[in-house]
Amino acid sequence: MGRTLDQVRYKCALGAMQTVQSIERVLPILHAGPGCSDKLSTGNGNSGHFAPRIFPCTNLSEKEIVFGGEERLRETIENALRVIDADLYVVITGCSSEIIGDDSAEVVNSFRLQGKPVIHASTAGFKGNNYLGYEWILQALFEQFLDDGREYETEKGLVNVFASLPLHDPFWYGNLDALENLLADIGLEANIIFGYGKGLKNIERIPRAEFSLVVNPWLGLESAQLLEQKFGVPCLHYPNLPVGAFETSKFLMEVSEFAKLDVEKTKKLIADKESKYYYYIERFADIFLENRIMSKRFTVVSDAQYALALTRFLVNDMGLFPQKQYAMEDVPARHQSTIREYFKDMNYGIEAEISFETDGHTVHDEIEKADYMGYPLLIGSAWEKKVAVETAAHFLSISWPLNERLVINSSYVGYEGALKFLEDIYSVVLTRYT
Amino acid sequence: MNYITLKSPPVREERLGTGVAFGGTAGELRCAQREGCINRASRAFSQTQGCQFTLSLGIINSLRNAVIIMHGPIGCGSCSIGAVGASQSFKRMRDPNAEGLIWLNTNLNEADVIAGGENKLKEAIRYADKEFRPETICVPISCVPSLIGDDVDAVVAELQAETAAVLIPIHCAGFKTKAMATAYDDVYHGVLRHLVKKPNLREDQRTVSDDLSDLRRKYRDSRTVNLLNVGSMSRQDEAELERLLNAIGLNARWLPCYSSAEDFRYALLSALNVSICGTHDDYFIEHLKVLYGIPYVIDTMPIGRKNTARWLLKIAEHFDLQDRAQQLIDAESRELDEALAQFRPYLKDKRVFLGGGEIRVVATAEILQDLGMKVIGFKGHHYDRFAEPLFESLEDVDDVLFNVATQQPFEQINLVNRLKPDLYIGHTGGGNLSAKQGLPLLPLFGPTYNYMGYSGVFEVARRIRRILANGQFNKKIARHCPLPYKASWYEQDPFHYIKEA
Numbered sequence: 001m002g003r004t005l006d007q008v009r010y011k012c013a014l015g016a017m018q019t020v021q022s023i024e025r026v027l028p029i030l031h032a033g034p035g036c037s038d039k040l041s042t043g044n045g046n047s048g049h050f051a052p053r054i055f056p057c058t059n060l061s062e063k064e065i066v067f068g069g070e071e072r073l074r075e076t077i078e079n080a081l082r083v084i085d086a087d088l089y090v091v092i093t094g095c096s097s098e099i100i101g102d103d104s105a106e107v108v109n110s111f112r113l114q115g116k117p118v119i120h121a122s123t124a125g126f127k128g129n130n131y132l133g134y135e136w137i138l139q140a141l142f143e144q145f146l147d148d149g150r151e152y153e154t155e156k157g158l159v160n161v162f163a164s165l166p167l168h169d170p171f172w173y174g175n176l177d178a179l180e181n182l183l184a185d186i187g188l189e190a191n192i193i194f195g196y197g198k199g200l201k202n203i204e205r206i207p208r209a210e211f212s213l214v215v216n217p218w219l220g221l222e223s224a225q226l227l228e229q230k231f232g233v234p235c236l237h238y239p240n241l242p243v244g245a246f247e248t249s250k251f252l253m254e255v256s257e258f259a260k261l262d263v264e265k266t267k268k269l270i271a272d273k274e275s276k277y278y279y280y281i282e283r284f285a286d287i288f289l290e291n292r293i294m295s296k297r298f299t300v301v302s303d304a305q306y307a308l309a310l311t312r313f314l315v316n317d318m319g320l321f322p323q324k325q326y327a328m329e330d331v332p333a334r335h336q337s338t339i340r341e342y343f344k345d346m347n348y349g350i351e352a353e354i355s356f357e358t359d360g361h362t363v364h365d366e367i368e369k370a371d372y373m374g375y376p377l378l379i380g381s382a383w384e385k386k387v388a389v390e391t392a393a394h395f396l397s398i399s400w401p402l403n404e405r406l407v408i409n410s411s412y413v414g415y416e417g418a419l420k421f422l423e424d425i426y427s428v429v430l431t432r433y434t
Numbered sequence: 435m436n437y438i439t440l441k442s443p444p445v446r447e448e449r450l451g452t453g454v455a456f457g458g459t460a461g462e463l464r465c466a467q468r469e470g471c472i473n474r475a476s477r478a479f480s481q482t483q484g485c486q487f488t489l490s491l492g493i494i495n496s497l498r499n500a501v502i503i504m505h506g507p508i509g510c511g512s513c514s515i516g517a518v519g520a521s522q523s524f525k526r527m528r529d530p531n532a533e534g535l536i537w538l539n540t541n542l543n544e545a546d547v548i549a550g551g552e553n554k555l556k557e558a559i560r561y562a563d564k565e566f567r568p569e570t571i572c573v574p575i576s577c578v579p580s581l582i583g584d585d586v587d588a589v590v591a592e593l594q595a596e597t598a599a600v601l602i603p604i605h606c607a608g609f610k611t612k613a614m615a616t617a618y619d620d621v622y623h624g625v626l627r628h629l630v631k632k633p634n635l636r637e638d639q640r641t642v643s644d645d646l647s648d649l650r651r652k653y654r655d656s657r658t659v660n661l662l663n664v665g666s667m668s669r670q671d672e673a674e675l676e677r678l679l680n681a682i683g684l685n686a687r688w689l690p691c692y693s694s695a696e697d698f699r700y701a702l703l704s705a706l707n708v709s710i711c712g713t714h715d716d717y718f719i720e721h722l723k724v725l726y727g728i729p730y731v732i733d734t735m736p737i738g739r740k741n742t743a744r745w746l747l748k749i750a751e752h753f754d755l756q757d758r759a760q761q762l763i764d765a766e767s768r769e770l771d772e773a774l775a776q777f778r779p780y781l782k783d784k785r786v787f788l789g790g791g792e793i794r795v796v797a798t799a800e801i802l803q804d805l806g807m808k809v810i811g812f813k814g815h816h817y818d819r820f821a822e823p824l825f826e827s828l829e830d831v832d833d834v835l836f837n838v839a840t841q842q843p844f845e846q847i848n849l850v851n852r853l854k855p856d857l858y859i860g861h862t863g864g865g866n867l868s869a870k871q872g873l874p875l876l877p878l879f880g881p882t883y884n885y886m887g888y889s890g891v892f893e894v895a896r897r898i899r900r901i902l903a904n905g906q907f908n909k910k911i912a913r914h915c916p917l918p919y920k921a922s923w924y925e926q927d928p929f930h931y932i933k934e935a
């Protein structure tokens with residue numbers, strides 16, 4: 001959608017510099033205007049080893065606009081290789097270099113021919129947002145870094161995992177970590193490229209995986225399908241990020257069946273996990289059952305991933321009712337009808353309405369007019385704070401822009417994650433008593 | 435100087451000969467500036483910096499009763515996310531009912547790059563005017579509409595007749611300049627062309643005025659100065675400067691940050707425009723002089739006691755109040771000496787590197803010398819003649835190294851690695867890099883701290899004392915988290931990549 005937007009939930013495609021940044025020792029080189037990185041480097045925990053001020057950038061000026069910026073790019077790559085110590089350099093292009101028609105791919109190819117570890121992705125801001133930019137980076141890695149005619153042998157039990165948008169989703173790290181642990185519990189090894197101790201060695205293992213697991217309603221799916229085409233790595237698309245006992249057990253069963261694991265063993269594991277989970281729930285059941293101020297109805301204003309995951313948890317585990325839900329990351333039209341179906345697939349035939357609206361102001365107008373039959377439970381971003389105050393909602397901020405919380409490596413995924421989610425919700429709810 | 439008939443102001447490289455790449459001593463730099471040759475250098479390698487678009491937002495995001503329409507693809511202006519909370523709370527220090535920051539983005543996509551973005555902008559302006567009823571709508575124009583040739587001035591001229599809000603285009607495409615401070619000229623250019631006009635006093639008066647109240651108002655205005663605040667100042671800084679002016683019988687009006695539209699009109703009644711930072715204001719106050727005959731003072735920045743005294747005396751001179759000002763300066767200075775005594779033994783001879791805005795780093799160096807500390811290196815975002823007056827408050831800095839670089843931490847890291855200072859004082863955003871060199875760190879500015887005037891000297895001293903007393907966090911992060919530069923870079927001349935443009 002290309003209309004004017006207020007209180008938007010995403011950045012432009014060049015924001016995919018954060019996808020590159022979240023792969024250890026992989027450095028983005030920007031062929032872009034001087035302020036692009038400054039505009040896009042908001043997020044949680046991005047003063048990492050390659051902080052945005054470290055990124056080399058051609059800082060395009062009038063001179064390059066008039067005479068072309070290819071020489072400037074060549075010089076910048078050459079010197080970046082001399083000054084900054086990285087394993088792989090990813091040249092990403094912004095609006096201005098693409099409008100003036102620089103052939104960045106050609107410049108990058110000349111380095112690759114010399115055996116330098118440089119690849120290229122086209123990420124002009126006018127072409128899409130940072131969710132799409134993430135896919136374009138993944139595809140550039142698969143096509144330019146992995147697809148060099150090598151033969152790869154499959155490693156039994158190795159699973160490529162793609163889930164949340166790195167550095168943009170505040171919980172991206174914790175989510176991947178939690179998924180890695182869940183897979184380990186059923187005897188699979190997660191191959192993740194983002195975060196601590198992963199990096200190039202894991203990228204190189206991607207074609208060796210037994211299958212790829214995409215845990216997101218749509219993000220990453222097309223990239224994983226590319227792996228299937230190029231390297232014959234099959235893809236298991238599991239749309240729902242599992243939160244809570246019911247959904248996590250379902251997830252473990254489905255993955256076990258797909259990977260042809262010993263299902264009885266998984267059932268045993270699930271029984272143990274659920275038993276411990278309900279030990280905690282039992283101890284705090286009086287809070288969940290007998291406080292009279294917790295909301296009955298809720299709205300999630302986030303991306304499709306959380307809209308679906310938290311709706312499923314709150315309905316299927318906690319017995320709440322969904323008001324309208326919002327997936328605001330400009331979900332590509334081709335995925336929307338499938339995603340709508342996911343919101344109809346809940347217990348007792350309960351269904352939720354999902355909106356793909358991208359304008360925050362419009363969403364807030366709808367929330368103000370809706371009847372939540374009590375205090376609304378509103379799960380969103382910093383943008384929802386104002387409407388939360390106006391509607392006296394129980395408000396929990398979980399998505400970008402996240403201004404009033406610090407999330408380091410926690411997650412709402414799995415059995416443990418759901419308990420953390422309940423802690424966070426009730427830490428808001430219980431403030432009504434104080 | 436009168437550029438007001440142009441659509442956009444000239445860039446500072448041309449107007450002021452501003453330079454953004456230099457490595458050498460402060461003495462050499464000042465000499466190069468005088469000879470007019472510092473704008474001839476650039477870099478063969480550079481890291482990300484800011485652009486005039488992002489810096490423009492520093493002022494316009496603070497305007498009260500305004501809606502900002504970022505005209506560009508969806509990433510442009512995304513950095514404003516971080517300013518949402520601060521913008522709201524600082525506006526409410528002026529007006530408890532002020533709205534927080536409202537900004538829209540015209541969200542230009544591939545089709546717009548081909549067809550042009552003017553219609554989308556029109557829609558956005560109409561929507562903003564109807565939905566939010568602001569006093570002003572600012573339209574910062576990013577690279578894309580500038581490259582595809584959107585005529586934003588024509589759009590504004592067409593729509594101004596139908597909107598209640600005053601429309602202000604800001605020509606701040608990032609590619610146009612590497613001297614990002616041109617942003618201030620862009621904003622003031624828009625403000626001067628569209629917002630500044632004489633207030634209609636007759637309309638503002640509820641009752642028929644009498645001669646006496648007319649005279650009272652005129653007298654008050656003749657004793658009122660416009661102080662031009664900057665985004666890096668705090669309310670405490672403003673309170674301190676206002677205290678000093680009040681003490682010599684002058685009143686202050688604050689512009690432009692956190693102002694509303696009418697503040698720009700009433701400012702025309704004041705007797706004098708006073709710059710706080712030369713990098714910010716020269717374009718605005720020179721034009722106010724040419725267009726409205728208001729005199730101005732642009733000289734030093736009131737950080738450090740010598741600079742504060744000099745700043746105050748320049749203002750006092752205009753009103754013939756030097757004696758009162760001198761009395762105040764003497765009294766303040768005595769009090770400050772007593773207050774600083776407790777810190778001096780801890781701070782003496784400590785070696786400091788300063789990085790940030792060139793005016794601010796040179797001004798802050800005066801506090802350090804006052805405290806008996808040693809200034810061993812500077813890094814300034816850019817350099818031009820407006821830093822010159824500040825050197826007069828410093829002693830023996832001709833041989834101190836001066837790196838002119840907008841961000842470009844690779845040069846600074848190399849330099850700091852050689853100089854081995856005891857403390858780094860720096861601009862926001864680079865802290866995590868300097869900390870990895872194990873250095874204690876004082877932010878060069880902070881919108882919740884006092885740096886200016888006499889109380890500012892005390893506050894800075896107190897904070898340095900605390901920061902030097904426990905630098906463990908930075909030492910430990912340095913031990914565990916190395917910087918990402920190749921070992922060979924530290925052997926290289928820090929200014930190796932500076933070349934003739």
